[in-house]
Amino acid sequence: MKRKKWNFTPLQIAAHLGSLIPLAFILWDIATGNFGVDPIRDFTLRTGKTALVLLLLSLACTPVNTLFKFKQVLKLRRPLGLYSFFYASIHFAIFIGVDYYFDFTLIQSALLEKRYAIVGLTTGLILLALAVTSTIGWQRRLKKNWKKLHKLTYLAGILAVVHYIWLVKQGVLDPWYFAAILLLLLTLRIPAIRKAITTKRART
Amino acid sequence: MEKPGEHTKTVFGPRFTSSISKEEFVTLILEKAHTQKQKSQSKACWLKVIPKVRNTKSTQSKTGHKGKIMKIKSVPVKSSEITPKETYLSRRDFLKQMGIVTAGAALLAACGAPADDMPASPVDPNLPTAEAAPAPPDELTDHEAVINYNNYYEFTTDKERVATLAEDFISSPWTVEVSGMVNNPKTYGVEDLLANFTQEERIYRMRCVEAWSMVIPWNGFTLASLLKEVEPTSDAKYVRFETLADPDQxxxxxxxxxxWPYQEGLRLDEAYNDLTLLATGLYGEALPGQNGAPIRLVVPWKYGFKSIKSIVKIELTDEQPATMWETIAPNEYGFYANVNPGVxxxxxxQASERRIGELKRRPTLMFNGYAEEVAHLYEGMDLTKSY
Structure with a gap:
């Protein structure tokens, strides 16, 4: 794949703009002082949720192509994944710097002893590895292994949802909606199902 | 250690009674300050309302706070530390207007002074080490925050939407049925409860199990005063509470x-403790729907979910009541649910918490800072098991 000159499809532009809108809202709310009763929790949740949504959208590209033969979306996987990493980084930075105020004794006990935090941190590290190796240079360097490495996106998606589920109290349903969507997306990737869809589409 | 109820009259009684006029109130305050000064040895007063924990110098263990012995003392709350918001004309504002803040401060100092000489609480290996630094001062949480940030799952699990959904909550007429192992079972109308029991104001910390906290001025009366009237039988060991479950609302x-319905429970001695309040208002106004109108429990040394809202039933029983959170996840929420930074x-x-309205986290205090009043209730108990 050779790098072409700047040539964005409208879909790509929409993806970039769409990914930046949550950030714009956050900055706007900070600038205008429009936060809830617990702003730290508010912004932590918002950045975390945005990261999760973008990660799921990135994971949705391939199934969308399988279902609708819409190749353009495949180009969105990288930017959506990178934006997801971007929001996850802010999410983590708020946690360390604002919520825990760099109090490393507390951070250590909160981050390394609690399963939701361990899972969240793992997700972040996976996203970091994927972001670093997302360039064409790394793609060339890693050759076949690149694809293998980037299959970790599935794992990141699963861990991100688990992170959310373990954070909330029992009976709080929000993370389960994400879990349902993720499950659907992963189901569509099962080779047998994928094949069935492609053959059915070829016939009609 | 004082017995529960002992200081109700002397400390909370007149000064916290809302029915007296402001002039009377000031006179009482001044008298109190005078006598307290003279006595120079007194029971704690304001520090009973917002006591704090100060521990001996200790190095913090890496893993947290377990296994260390803490010396618990109460320290007086300085007058500057109780700073009500402008929206709320409090005693203190009133005192300021009257120019007698100094007298008030003297009162507080007089009340607090002997605390330093008090013996440490019974040494209990369950008690964790608090942070080395003394706890930062407590300020009342903004009224708007108190009434717009609520955990009330009967409405929604979204804390910031409860207020809207509970806007039209019908809390009148309302009855509370007191039954079970009592000599005088009775169904009270809320208006009876308001009229028959001395209404007081109590400023308490509220610590949610989700690690955020507030400081709220409640209005209400002690559960003990209600229990005295219904007379639990000698078999009664627990009190069970039940919230309204009205699908229409x-x-x-x-x-x-x-x-559903939401249920909570207390051991009888916890119920009789003088801190245990049946609240009917906050910030001097009737309880809003989202805060548990028209009557709720407030148990300040326990996690917030113990402070059951919109009570319709109170039952005395000899069996430990099944509480809602314990039923759902017994490994996560115990019957006792005492605030404990070490568990x-x-x-x-649970080692730290965010006080709503503040940026930096605070260390969570053992029994939410009320160890002096309640630690004796749990003597000999393994608080890591009875969490």
Missing amino acids: MPGLKNGLYP DHPRWS
């Missing part, structure tokens, strides 16, 4: 994952 009841929730740390 409470959309959250559709969530079938919870065993983490299995999924998150």
Whole structure:
């Protein structure tokens, strides 16, 4: 794949703009002082949720192509994944710097002893590895292994949802909606199902 | 250690009675300050309301706070530390207007002074080490925050939407049925409860199990005073409480994952403790729907979910009541649910908390800072097991 000159499809532009809108809202709310009763929790949740949504959208590209033969979306996987990493980084930075105020004794006990935090941190590290190796240079360097490495996106998606589920109290349903969507997306990737869809589409 | 109820009259009684006029109130304050000064040895007063924990110098263990011995003392709350918001004309504002803040401060100092000489609480290996630094001062949480940030799952699990959904909550007429192992079972109208029991104001910390906290001025009366009237029989060992479950008014009841109605319970001695309040108002006004109108429990040394809202039933029993959160997840929420920085929730740390309105986290205090009043209730108990 050779790098072409700047040539964005409208879909790509929409993806970039769409990914930046949550950030714009956050900055706007900070600038205008429009936060809830617990702003730290508010912004932590918002950045975390945005990261999760973008990660799921990135994971949705391939199934969308399988279902609708819409190749353009495949180009969105990288930017959506990178934006997801971007929001996850802010999410983590708020946690360390604002919520825990760099109090490393507390951070250590909160981050390394609690399963939701361990899972969240793992997700972040996976996203970091994927972001670093997302360039064409790394793609060339890693050759076949690149694809293998980037299959970790599935794992990141699963861990991100688990992170959310373990954070909330029992009976709080929000993370389960994400879990349902993720499950659907992963189901569509099962080779047998994928094949069935492609053959059915070829016939009609 | 004082017995529960002992200081009700002397400390909370007149000064916290809302029915007296402001002039009377000031006179009482001044008298009190005078006598307290003279006595120079007194029972704690304001520090009973917002006591704080100060521990001996200790190095913090790496893993947290377990296994260390803490010396618990109360320290007086300085007058500057209780700073009500402008929206709320409090005693203190009133005192300021009257120019007698100094007298008030003297009173507080007089009350607090002997505390330093008090013996440390019984040494209990369950008690964790608090942070080395003294706890930062407590300020009242903004009224708007108190009434717009609520955990009330009968309405919704979204804290910031409860207020809207509870806007039209009908809390009148309302009855509370007191039954079970009592000599005088009775169904009270809320108006009876307001009229028959001395209404006081109590400023308490509220610590949620989700690791955030507030400081709220409640209005209400002690559960003990109600219990005295209904007379629990000698068999009664626990008090069980039940929240209204009205699907017409409470959309959250559709969530079938919870065993409605919400239930809570206290051991009888906890129920009799003078801190245990049946609140009917906050910030001097009737309880809003989202805060548990028209009557709720407030148990300040326990996690917030123990402070059951919109009570319709109070039952005396000899069996430990099944509480809602314990029923759902017994490994995460115990019957006692005492605030304890050394016993983490299995999924998150309880060592620190965020006070709503503040940026920096605070260390969580043992029994939410009320150790002096309640630690004796749990002597000999393994608080890591009875969490």
